[in-house]
Each structure stands twice: as C-alpha cells, then as structure tokens.
Amino acid sequence: MKAKTLKFSAGMFIIYILITILAFACLYPFLNVLACSLSGYNPVLSGKVTFYPIDFTIEAYKMILGRKTIWTAMWTTIEITLMGTALSLLLTILAAYALSIRDLPGRKVMTGLILFTMYFGGGMIPTFLVVKGVGLYNTLGALFIPQSISVFNFIVMRTFFRELPDSLTDAARIDGASYMTVLVRIVLPLSIAVIATIGLFYAVGYWNSYFDALIYIQDDAKFTLQLRLRSLLFGNELGSAADDVGGTVVMPQSLKMATVAVSTLPILVVYPWLQKYFVKGVMLGSVKG
Amino acid sequence: MGTKRVGGTLRKAWNYKWIYVMLIPVMAYFIIFRYIPMYGITIAFKDYNIFQGVFASPWVGVKVFRKIFANKNFWSAIKNTFVLNLCALAVSFPLTIIVSLMLNEIAGVKFKKLTQSILYLPHFISWVVVAGIATNMFAMQEGSINAVLQRLGVGPVPFLSSNGWWIFTYVVSNVWKEIGWGTIIYLAALTGVDETLYEASYLDGASKFQRLIYITLPSIKSIIVTMLILNISKMMSIGLDAPLLLGNAKVMGVSEVISTYTYRIGIEKAQYSQSTAIGLFQSVVNIVILLAADRFAKAIGEDGII
Numbered sequence: 001m002k003a004k005t006l007k008f009s010a011g012m013f014i015i016y017i018l019i020t021i022l023a024f025a026c027l028y029p030f031l032n033v034l035a036c037s038l039s040g041y042n043p044v045l046s047g048k049v050t051f052y053p054i055d056f057t058i059e060a061y062k063m064i065l066g067r068k069t070i071w072t073a074m075w076t077t078i079e080i081t082l083m084g085t086a087l088s089l090l091l092t093i094l095a096a097y098a099l100s101i102r103d104l105p106g107r108k109v110m111t112g113l114i115l116f117t118m119y120f121g122g123g124m125i126p127t128f129l130v131v132k133g134v135g136l137y138n139t140l141g142a143l144f145i146p147q148s149i150s151v152f153n154f155i156v157m158r159t160f161f162r163e164l165p166d167s168l169t170d171a172a173r174i175d176g177a178s179y180m181t182v183l184v185r186i187v188l189p190l191s192i193a194v195i196a197t198i199g200l201f202y203a204v205g206y207w208n209s210y211f212d213a214l215i216y217i218q219d220d221a222k223f224t225l226q227l228r229l230r231s232l233l234f235g236n237e238l239g240s241a242a243d244d245v246g247g248t249v250v251m252p253q254s255l256k257m258a259t260v261a262v263s264t265l266p267i268l269v270v271y272p273w274l275q276k277y278f279v280k281g282v283m284l285g286s287v288k289g
Numbered sequence: 290m291g292t293k294r295v296g297g298t299l300r301k302a303w304n305y306k307w308i309y310v311m312l313i314p315v316m317a318y319f320i321i322f323r324y325i326p327m328y329g330i331t332i333a334f335k336d337y338n339i340f341q342g343v344f345a346s347p348w349v350g351v352k353v354f355r356k357i358f359a360n361k362n363f364w365s366a367i368k369n370t371f372v373l374n375l376c377a378l379a380v381s382f383p384l385t386i387i388v389s390l391m392l393n394e395i396a397g398v399k400f401k402k403l404t405q406s407i408l409y410l411p412h413f414i415s416w417v418v419v420a421g422i423a424t425n426m427f428a429m430q431e432g433s434i435n436a437v438l439q440r441l442g443v444g445p446v447p448f449l450s451s452n453g454w455w456i457f458t459y460v461v462s463n464v465w466k467e468i469g470w471g472t473i474i475y476l477a478a479l480t481g482v483d484e485t486l487y488e489a490s491y492l493d494g495a496s497k498f499q500r501l502i503y504i505t506l507p508s509i510k511s512i513i514v515t516m517l518i519l520n521i522s523k524m525m526s527i528g529l530d531a532p533l534l535l536g537n538a539k540v541m542g543v544s545e546v547i548s549t550y551t552y553r554i555g556i557e558k559a560q561y562s563q564s565t566a567i568g569l570f571q572s573v574v575n576i577v578i579l580l581a582a583d584r585f586a587k588a589i590g591e592d593g594i595i
Contacts, residue, residue, distance in 0.1 A: 015391045023407040029422045047436030095315040098308045105302045122326020123568030125555045130326050146322045179307045208415035226417045233421040282473050
C-alpha cells in the first residue's frame, strides 16, 4: 500500500512538472516580447534576450507611443469594436429572440436560411463585390456591417432564450405586454450572462480581425490596429522610424515588440473576464440547439 | 378548406407582426451579405468584366474551371492545405487530449486555475501578433531560439526560410495558440465521468493507469471520435491568417494554401472569375467531406456532426 501511494505521488509529481513546463512555454513568448521591447540594442541584436530585459531601456516605448499612426489605428479599432459589438449584439438578440418563438409562422424557413449560410457561402470575391457594390468599400462600415451576425453566436443565444421558462413570457403576454416589452423587460434581464459572453466573443473578434481591413481599407489614415501592426511588423514602415531617433539607437526588433506589447495590452487587461465568460460560451455552444 | 387554413395562418402571422418587424434587419443582413454573394458565384462560369458587372458579363461555361485545373499552383495549394492541416492535426489532436488528461489529474485547485488561465491566454491573441512574435523568436540572426541552439552547439536552424522547418514553425505556432483552448471541451467531458466508477475500481485495486485505460478513456471516447471527425471534415479549409502572416516568399512552395491562393488571385491580381471558381470548388469539396463525415459518424454509432 505504501509503495503504491509513493508511486501515485511520483506520477503526480511528473504531471505537475509537465504542466508547469507547458504553462511556461505558453507564457515564454509573452515574456520574450516584453524583454525584447525593454532591452538595449546589442543584447537584442545578438539574440541574448530571453525572458528578462538586458540593458533596460524604455526608449522603444517612447518612440512607438510618439507615433501618431499607432494612436489613430488604436482609436479606429476601438470605434469598430464598439460599433460592431453593438450592432452584432442587437441583430443577434433580435434574430435569436424572434426565432425562439416556437409557433411563429415561417420560423423554420427563416432559421433554415440562416443555418444554411454556415455550410455554404459566396466566398471571398462575390462578398467583396457586394460590399463594394453597396458602397462600403474603404469605409469603416465594411469592417463590421458585412460580418455583423455570426451564426454560431445566434445558435448559442437562441438555445439560451429557448430554455427560459415559457410561463414567464406567457404571463406577461396575457397581461397585454408587447413582444418588444417582453424582450426588453423579461428576456434580456435574465440573459445578462449570455449577452456578456457573446458580446465578448464579438468584441475580441473585431479587435483581432485584420483580414477585412486588409481587403476593404485603402486609406492609410483608416488603418486598424492589426493592419498597422502588420505593416509595422512585416512591412518596412519602421525603416524610416529607426532613422529619426536622435542619439539613441533602438533595434527595430525592440520597436516591433513594443508595438506588440502595446496592442496586446487591452486584451490582457480584460482577460480575467474574457476567460470566465468564454469558457461558459464554449460550454453553451457545445449544447447543440 | 385550403383558403380557410391560409386565412388562419395569415391571421396568426398578423399576431406576430412586431416579431417580423424585428426580423427585417436580420433577414436583410442575410440576404444582402450572405445570399446575394451566393448569386455572385455565377461569375465562376462567366468571363467577369468590371464594367459589365456580375449580371451582364458573358457566360463561358466551365472554361474558368479548366483554366484553374490546368494551373499547377492550384494543385500545389490543395496539397499544401492538406499537408499543413494534417501536420497540425497529428500533433495537436493527441497533445490536446494528453494535456486534458493531465490537467484533470491535478488536485490543487489554485494551481489548476492558474495554469489553465495561462494555457488559454494565447487563444485571445491575434494572428498578426502571434506571427510577429514567432518571426521574432525564430529568426536566424536575432532570434532567441537560434541563439540558445547555437550556444548548445547546433547551427542556426532556418525555421522560417526552409520548407520543412517552416511547416514545423507553423505547427508549433498553431499548437501554442490553441492547445489550451482545445482542452476545454475534453475537461468538460471529463468532469462528467461517473465518480462511482473510480471508487469501485479503487476498491478493486486498479492502478491509476488501469483506471485511465478502462474508465477515463472509454468515458470520453465518444467526444474524442466526434472531435476527430469534425477536424477531418475541415481538412480542405484552412484559416487564411496563419499561412499568410507566417509565410514569406522563400517558403511559398509550402505556405501557399487554398485560402491564400484565392486571396492572391482574387484581390491582388483581380482575377475575379478564377478566384471565385476556386472558392466554389473548395466549398463543394467541403460539403461533400462534411456529409461523408456525418454519415460515417452516424454509421459508427456516434452523434452526427451537422
């Protein structure tokens, strides 16, 4: 018996070690970003920087935060995230609520039309042509209107609405409340958690998306954060930036990593909430409606 | 009789008039941004001309398809899509299950919460950032990974510029980003395993390993199979972000996948008809694989995936 417990704890010990290594491997790139962004020229050049800064300097941050384009892009992304999340939530709630009413004539047809788009779509170019055709090309609207409803989120929300007890809504209806009143006064207050979850799903999606901006945005002034980040990280936008540093020399790598740190910070700030609600959302989604 | 029923339905529908009003913006969205593009697929069978538009451009039958099928870049993109998906799946699928099983064994609540929080984090980071970090860390000259390797006496590894190593980098980045997130579904299934089974086996003197083989794995077998089928059904589709951002001119031979190829032909070269035809081909193959996978799942007694 004693030998057995010993063996168990040996196995347990290995598991703890492995998980710790894995967690460190997940964290290491973030630490590396921070370390690179805060290190001096030579250590970064020689690849010496691992997970702590060498020759500590905040020069890279000074330079990055002094660039107007970063702020403009950040603001554009905040705008899109806010407007997009609001529109997405509105449409998703309307769709989910309306189509959760069981005896609505035409419910099946409309639900079917929505679900079908999960399996088949026009694809990149036909969608591009429509977005262009309705005049959204090179406007910020192109970054959230054409993708405002996610069918997956619609399913999650509809499943949730359906599971609300009918007795509540029916009673209100009998008392003469309109559907709008039922939605606003009864359904929504009971669904705060699911709305928060789906709102976060949308918000993170908008914050992180770059492809739509890549194909729909032409003006440099309308670049989103991810698009700006892409041209800073992979383009030669920083080539000119490195020149206007007076006396101090900053590695382009440090600048890039400082940019990465700055643009990821907002995600890290809201991460505790993200994690909590996202895990819930995945669970909700796995219950098929 | 018939008219009476129609009248009844109409009267019933009238009761729901405000619900239909709520549905107007929703259906307008789906029609404009999801269904009209489906009509736009017709340009795969047309010689699309910007000035004539989708509707008036002349029909050319399957000429466009013949053209894309004759292009070896197209077949290379299909091959690359399969190779990248297969490599990523071969590593991440078993690894996700192993990590889930290990996390499930951890008794310390705080330690578990902390590690889970860390493991989930990369899922929320955009591909632009992930690719930026990866190209920085895996770089030949200044990359910290090559610096460590060189100190160990291993020459610099061309993680980003040689075909084979690029696939490695792609898989590592993918696994890093999604491994923790992937465990959620298994962990949920694992909490559903009947506790009394473990107790009974403990009394019978089963070892931890025996319990894993005879109780834990069979209990989550169904979710494992479903996830595998789901993943296999997605073999032909691949996210555009990772290959586009991680790829570079040197590794185009392995990094150009269907989605990036569609993008390059369609948006960069403005070959609208060809790009649409490739998209359509991919959609159709996807649906066929999906239906087959669903059939297969049902045939072996699992839940369907549609």
